[in-house]
Amino acid sequence: xxxxxxxxxxxxxxxxxxxxxxxxxxxxxxxxxxxxxxxxxxxxxxxxxxxxxxxxxxxxxxxxxxxxxxxxxxxxxxxxxxxxxxxxxxxxxxxxxxxxxxxxxxxxxxxxxxxxxxxxxxxxxxxxxxxxxxxxxxxxxxxxxxxxxxxxxxxxxxxxxxxxxxxxxxxxxxxxxxxxxxxxxxxxxxxxxxxxxxxxxxxxxxxxxxxxxxxxxxxxxxxxxxxxxxxxxxxxxxxxxxxxxxxxxxxxxxxxxxxxxxxxxxxxxxxxxxxxxxxxxxxxxxxxxxxxxxxxxxxxxxxxxxxxxxxxxxxxxxxxxxxxxxxxxxxxxxxxxxxxxxxxxxxxxxxxxxxxxxxxxxxxxxxxxxxxxxxxxxxxxxxxxxxxxxxxxxxxxxxxxxxxxxxxxxxxxxxxxxxxxxxxxxxxxxxxxxxxxxxxxxxx
Amino acid sequence: xxxxxxxxxxxxxxxxxxxxxxxxxxxxxxxxxxxxxxxxxxxxxxxxxxxxxxxxxxxxxxxxxxxxxxxxxxxxxxxxxxxxxxxxxxxxxxxxxxxxxxxxxxxxxxxxxxxxxxxxxxxxxxxxxxxxxxxxxxxxxxxxxxxxxxxxxxxxxxxxxxxxxxxxxxxxxxxxxxxxxxxxxxxxxxxxxxxxxxxxxxxxxxxxxxxxxxxxxxxxxxxxxxxxxxxxxxxxxxxxxxxxxxxxxxxxxxxxxxxxxxxxxxxxxxxxxxxxxxxxxxxxxxxxxxxxxxxxxxxxxxxxxxxxxxxxxxxxxxxxxxxxxxxxxxxxxxxxxxxxxxxxxxxxxxxxxxxxxxxxxxxxxxxxxxxxxxxxxxxxxxxxxxxxxxxxxxxxxxxxxxxxxxxxxxxxxxxxxxx
Numbered sequence: 001x002x003x004x005x006x007x008x009x010x011x012x013x014x015x016x017x018x019x020x021x022x023x024x025x026x027x028x029x030x031x032x033x034x035x036x037x038x039x040x041x042x043x044x045x046x047x048x049x050x051x052x053x054x055x056x057x058x059x060x061x062x063x064x065x066x067x068x069x070x071x072x073x074x075x076x077x078x079x080x081x082x083x084x085x086x087x088x089x090x091x092x093x094x095x096x097x098x099x100x101x102x103x104x105x106x107x108x109x110x111x112x113x114x115x116x117x118x119x120x121x122x123x124x125x126x127x128x129x130x131x132x133x134x135x136x137x138x139x140x141x142x143x144x145x146x147x148x149x150x151x152x153x154x155x156x157x158x159x160x161x162x163x164x165x166x167x168x169x170x171x172x173x174x175x176x177x178x179x180x181x182x183x184x185x186x187x188x189x190x191x192x193x194x195x196x197x198x199x200x201x202x203x204x205x206x207x208x209x210x211x212x213x214x215x216x217x218x219x220x221x222x223x224x225x226x227x228x229x230x231x232x233x234x235x236x237x238x239x240x241x242x243x244x245x246x247x248x249x250x251x252x253x254x255x256x257x258x259x260x261x262x263x264x265x266x267x268x269x270x271x272x273x274x275x276x277x278x279x280x281x282x283x284x285x286x287x288x289x290x291x292x293x294x295x296x297x298x299x300x301x302x303x304x305x306x307x308x309x310x311x312x313x314x315x316x317x318x319x320x321x322x323x324x325x326x327x328x329x330x331x332x333x334x335x336x337x338x339x340x341x342x343x344x345x346x347x348x349x350x351x352x353x354x355x356x357x358x359x360x361x362x363x364x365x366x367x368x369x370x371x372x373x374x375x376x377x378x379x380x381x382x383x384x385x386x387x388x389x390x391x392x393x394x395x396x397x398x399x400x401x402x403x404x405x406x407x408x409x410x411x412x413x414x415x416x417x418x419x420x421x422x423x424x425x426x427x428x429x430x431x432x433x434x435x436x437x438x439x440x441x442x443x444x
Numbered sequence: 445x446x447x448x449x450x451x452x453x454x455x456x457x458x459x460x461x462x463x464x465x466x467x468x469x470x471x472x473x474x475x476x477x478x479x480x481x482x483x484x485x486x487x488x489x490x491x492x493x494x495x496x497x498x499x500x501x502x503x504x505x506x507x508x509x510x511x512x513x514x515x516x517x518x519x520x521x522x523x524x525x526x527x528x529x530x531x532x533x534x535x536x537x538x539x540x541x542x543x544x545x546x547x548x549x550x551x552x553x554x555x556x557x558x559x560x561x562x563x564x565x566x567x568x569x570x571x572x573x574x575x576x577x578x579x580x581x582x583x584x585x586x587x588x589x590x591x592x593x594x595x596x597x598x599x600x601x602x603x604x605x606x607x608x609x610x611x612x613x614x615x616x617x618x619x620x621x622x623x624x625x626x627x628x629x630x631x632x633x634x635x636x637x638x639x640x641x642x643x644x645x646x647x648x649x650x651x652x653x654x655x656x657x658x659x660x661x662x663x664x665x666x667x668x669x670x671x672x673x674x675x676x677x678x679x680x681x682x683x684x685x686x687x688x689x690x691x692x693x694x695x696x697x698x699x700x701x702x703x704x705x706x707x708x709x710x711x712x713x714x715x716x717x718x719x720x721x722x723x724x725x726x727x728x729x730x731x732x733x734x735x736x737x738x739x740x741x742x743x744x745x746x747x748x749x750x751x752x753x754x755x756x757x758x759x760x761x762x763x764x765x766x767x768x769x770x771x772x773x774x775x776x777x778x779x780x781x782x783x784x785x786x787x788x789x790x791x792x793x794x795x796x797x798x799x800x801x802x803x804x805x806x807x808x809x810x811x812x813x814x815x816x817x818x819x820x821x822x823x824x825x826x827x828x829x830x831x832x833x834x835x836x837x838x839x840x841x842x843x844x845x846x847x848x849x850x851x852x853x854x855x856x857x858x859x860x861x862x863x
Contacts, residue, residue, distance in 0.1 A: 073569050076589045077655060090585050091573040 001120065003205055004034050006149070008045050011116035012123040013136060015049035015109070016056035018315060019153055020125035022181030024049050024060065024107065025067050026210050027123065032103040036082050047106045048115040057109040067182060068103045072096045117143045123175075125153040128284045130161060137166035149199050151175040156222045156288040159192035170194035173203050176223060177212075178431040179277070180319075186431035187212040188223050213430045220417045221292035224427045226285050227417050228438060229273075230298060231408045233282060236260065236270040237302050239397065250336040250345045251354050253325065255397070257333070258358070263387070263398035265367050265380065267433045272333055275313030275324035279306050311337050359392025370435040380435065384442035402443055409438035445540075445675050445845075446686070446693040448804030449480025453634040453671040453792025455564055463564060467670065470505045470562045471513055477558050477672035477797075478517030485554065485676050485686040488520025492552035492682075496528045497539030497559040498796040503574040504565050514556070521556075532578030533745060534834030535559060536673070536799020537841025541701050543677035553682035559800030560672035571668050575795065578835040580706045590657060593665055595836045596746040597657035602713035603748060604659065607763040615766035616747040617647035620663045620789060622775050623744070627786030629817040634667055634792035647747075663789075664747040671794035673801040683848075693848035694807050694828070698730030700842040710837060714763075716749065719756040719833060722840035726829065730844035734758050737780060737844075738825040739809055741802035743833040744787045753831055754782075781819045784809055799832035799841060806830060810847040821847075 010027060014020035028047055035045045051057050072079060076092050079099050083089045089098055108115065113136065116122055122140060124133060137150055150172040152162060159174040166172075174190025187207045191200055207214045217223040222230055236256050243252035257269030274282050283303045290298040306325060313324025321328045327335035327344045335344035364387075365379045373379055384402075387395055409424045418424045425437020436442070451473055454461055461467075468476075474496070482488050494514045501507045511526035531538040536559035543555035563571055569589065576584050576591035588594025604612055621643040627633035640646055647663040656662065676686070683690060700722035711717045727734060734757055742757070744750030751765040759780060760768035768774065774782040785791045785805050788798060806828035808814040810821060828845040 073567060074655075076569055077653075080589050084586075087585065091576075092569050092589050093573055096569075 003202060004040065006120045006202065007031050007034055008043060009119045010046070010121045010123065011048040011050055011119040011140075012125065013050050013113075013116070014124065014126035016051035016053065016060050017125055019177060019179060019181060020049075020051065020123075021060050021063050022179070023123050023125055023153065023177060025064055025182050028064065028103045028107055029068065029071065030206070030209055031106050032099070033082075035106070036102065038085075045106050046108060046118075048119065049107050049109045050111070050113060050115060051109075052111060054109075054111060057111070060109060061104065061107070064104055064107065065100060068100045069096065071182075072099045072103075113139065114143070116140045116148075118146070119144065119148050120146050121149050121151065123151045123153065128154060128156055128281065128288055130157050130165070130288065133157070133162055134165035137162065137168060137172075141166060141168055141171075147171060149173075149202065151203065153177055155226050156285040158219050158221050158292060159190050159195070160219050161292075163192040163194055170196040171199060173199050174217075174219070174223070175203055175207075176217075176225065178225065184431055184433075185211075185213045186215060186225075186427060188215050188217045188225060188427065188431070190217050190219050190223055192219055213426060215423045215426050215430075216419060217423075218417050218419075220415070222285065222289040222417075224412055224418045224424055225431050226289070227412050228405070228408050228424065228428060229277075229432070230282070230286055230289055231411075232270060232405060233274060233286075233303075234298065234300060235401065235404045235408075237300050239401070240302070247354065247357070248350075249340065250338050251350050253336050254347060254350055255354050255358060255394075257326070258354075259394060259398050259401060261367075262364055263361060263394060264401060265364050265370055265383070265435050267367050269333075271325045271336075273432075274303070275321060275326055275328075276315070278312060278314035279303055279324050280312050280314070283307055305339050306337070309339055309342060311339075358394030358397075360390065361392060361394050361398075362386035362390055367435055371433070376435065380442060388443055399443060405438040406440065413439075445677050445696065445803055445807055446683070446688050447481045447484035447676045448673070448807045449477050449484070449675070450632045450673045450801055450804055451476050451480075451671050452632045453669045453794060455634050455667050455669045455792065457634045457638060457667060459637050461564075467564065468562075470501055470507055470560065471516060473560050473562055473670060473672035473794075474510070474513045474558055475517045477560065477674035478514070478556065481556060481558075481674040481676055482518055485678075485688065488518040490682075490686050491521060491524065491554050491556045491676075493543070493546050493554075494521060494524060494526035494556045495539045495542045495546075495558070496526065497530070497535040497557070497800065498528060499530055499532055499535045499561055500574045500577055500795070501560075501562070503577075504561070504563050504571075510560075517558075530796070531839040531841075532834030533743065533793070533795045533798060534832045534839040534841050535796040536801065536803075537701075537830070537832030537843070538799070538834075538839070539796075540675075540677065540799060540803055540843065541699065541841055544696055544699070547677055547679050547682070550679075553679045553685060555677040556674065557677055557800060558672060558674045559794075559797035561794035561796040562670040563668045563794065564670050568668055578838075582707070588657060592836070593657045593660060593746070596748055597651070597659040599710070599713045599752070599836075600659040600664075600746075600748040603752070606714050607766070611770070612748075612751070612766045613648065614644075615751055615769040616660075616664055617644040618769050619744065619747040619750050619774070620644070620647035622769075623783060623786050623790030625790075626776055626784055626817060627790030630785035630791060630815070632671075633786045633790055634669055634671075635786055635790045660746060660748065666745045666788035666793035669792035669794040671792055671797050671801070673797045673804050675800055675803050675807065690848035692811055694803075694810050694845040695848050697732070697827070697844045697846055698726050698728070699844065700725030700729065700840065702840055704838045704840075706835060706838050714752070716752045716756040716833070716837045718837045718840050719743075719753055719831060719842070720758075722842040723757045723829070723831060726842035726844050730827070732827055732844060734829075736825050737827050737829045738821045739781050739784060739806070739819060740829040740831065741783055741787065741805050742829075742831040743798070744783060744789050745793060745833070747789065749833070750782070750787070750789075757829070757831070776817075776819055780825075784814065784819050785817050799830070802830040802832060803843070803845075806845050810845060
């Protein structure tokens with residue numbers, strides 16, 4: 001079965017979720033582009049968007065329409081060629097709308113898993129629950145006569161476990177998009193022990209056609225991305241603990257969030273990033289990693305406590321941020337949740353006091369400026385050399401954080417999760433939008 | 445002509461422009477420009493007729509019947525004759541011609557002329573659909589997504605092939621730099637806030653045919669603009685009525701107004717043949733030579749059109765336009781300063797308003813009212829020239845002006861060899 005034939009009938013599990021809807025968008029456009037080739041005229045193309053709730057699936061179509069429209073506007077130069085043979089489509093406006101229609105008309109939303117029994121390929125983006133994934137894969141594999149290939153978006157569960165659990169005989173591969181899939185350039189590809197070479201070859205072609213950056217990761221729980229991110233979270237938690245009793249809990253969270261964003265020139269602070277991903281999701285990933293990586297304790301009592309009090313973070317369907325560890329107004333953090341009093345404390349109440357305690361700092365170039373600059377390395381080198389010579393508490397915390405991040409990166413290489421240092425850096429640069437990779441010599 | 449007025453040319457580049465926020469509509473631009481001129485000529489009571497030039501409000505703003513906006517500009521214009529004219533990007537020039545002819549026909553002593561376009565109602569990719577109406581509709585299907593940029597990219601490609609790419613691209617970058625540097629001196633210009641230091645380096649960005657067009661980059665193109673310009677066309681009698689001395693006016697000495705077949709491809713893609721005819725007619729009817737021109741406002745919808753226009757006017761020989769520009773002749777300090785407030789690339793290109801804006805700039809320059817953008821007009825080359833082009837060198841209006849001093853408009857007209 002060729003690449004194009006396999007993409008004639010595809011199902012996405014968890015299609016209404018944040019990751020699933022993004023994968024749906026990219027796959028729908030890839031399938032539409034294939035279906036619009038003259039040689040494929042008349043062939044049916046089906047993309048099942050499967051999820052548990054009709055309401056959520058209705059939102060997916062709206063999302064899809066808005067996103068395809070935006071992307072079609074960007075690729076109209078090429079689309080005019082695609083629709084050159086359609087005499088009635090003349091204006092860009094007509095061509096763009098036809099393309100939006102052609103993409104959306106491939107998609108069938110459904111809550112019935114049975115729809116996947118006819119597919120050649122299954123994308124999975126449901127929650128990080130190994131038992132649930134295995135159960136769904138088994139059901140589909142045993143009822144689908146086409147021996148479909150499974151592409152799982154898991155960010156933490158070893159693929160070999162899923163392969164063995166569902167008896168897929170190597171018809172599975174880890175294909176880990178970053179959030180949001182339509183924007184983030186990175187895809188981690190993770191082979192299970194038995195993954196068939198043709199599955200990997202397809203995965204690489206598919207990623208290439210989606211213009212993604214591919215980083216291979218070994219099949220170790222958490223892979224590279226979460227391998228770094230989760231350990232980064234645990235380090236931030238321990239730093240918060242260490243700041244006590246000089247800092248109250250909320251002051252310490254504010255301090256570490258500020259240090260990880262401003263001092264480290266990252267797109268957002270570590271606690272904001274946890275909210276972005278979801279406290280529940282982070283906690284789930286940690287528990288999966290903790291389960292598989294026996295030699296290391298990967299557990300956050302803080303996240304558990306927050307979750308037990310209903311602090312979850314995550315995003316609304318329109319992409320805006322829900323309140324979590326931090327409270328947001330217009331996307332900016334304005335308050336910090338205090339598990340002691342179960343209320344949010346306004347950042348404005350503690351900001352000046354904490355900033356004073358952190359002491360003087362060299363003025364870091366804003367992350368946005370750095371990532372957009374051609375002189376990125378010079379800017380960073382200059383800033384970090386100033387940071388290096390600064391003795392304030394804030395600078396000390398920042399330096400320790402940078403060095404720990406570096407150590408996490410090296411650990412991922414030495415333990416064989418990543419093939420090399422460059423892959424670790426690529427994951428953080430393209431999957432997390434960092435301005436620099438963790439394995440660097442800025443503080444050397 | 446007297447009492448010129450330009451609104452800001454609004455769009456990307458202006459600090460106050462935010463595509464997500466509400467902005468003034470078509471009627472607000474019409475009113476601002478109209479009132480801007482009326483207050484300088486003693487009010488609506490002095491106006492006999494009105495002309496409004498607009499290209500495509502029917503699509504950009506879902507609005508037609510624009511002449512009926514004159515009473516909205518000022519109640520004093522109720523029940524007075526008004527007309528709307530259209531000729532793609534030469535609309536403004538045609539609006540002027542309509543007013544000039546009314547004065548010459550002695551049906552009016554004072555004509556209020558407004559040119560307007562409000563284009564930021566849609567994204568650039570849909571804007572391209574609407575502007576494609578300036579070409580033959582039957583060519584649209586096979587045309588580029590960005591139809592007119594595509595047409596001029598093809599012209600640029602032919603020109604590169606015939607006369608060499610490297611030097612031409614450098615000249616186009618210089619054209620951009622001159623446009624922006626002039627726009628910085630004019631508060632209403634769309635690029636007034638542009639603070640880029642190395643403009644030529646920016647403009648040397650390699651064109652990308654996959655996302656845009658093959659031979660030009662975005663800096664070679666005029667922008668999507670909202671704006672309006674207004675001016676009064678008056679007879680000698682009209683001047684007296686408005687109480688304005690002739691020295692504050694410019695006289696129309698001659699013009700070339702003509703059309704080429706919209707269904708035909710360019711005679712020669714490396715030259716603006718119709719422009720050449722129009723300018724020759726304008727100069728001949730004014731009885732001057734191009735060597736007597738002190739400044740010109742020309743139609744640089746694309747930098748390559750600006751370069752080809754230098755050759756069409758005859759400032760440079762065929763194939764020598766790049767040298768002419770690179771030698772500094774078109775800069776504000778050069779031999780013949782071109783587009784002294786930025787032109788279409790620097791000031792902006794609210795399509796239906798552009799022809800009127802050109803007249804306002806010439807009025808300002810020849811009467812010493814161009815503010816920071818003022819250039820020196822020498823007495824041996826006192827004439828101003830405009831070239832306003834619609835479509836791909838199809839509809840042309842070229843006008844020769846001089847400061848109102850020696851002749852009245854009627855006298856000038858009587859000496860004109862009207863084409």
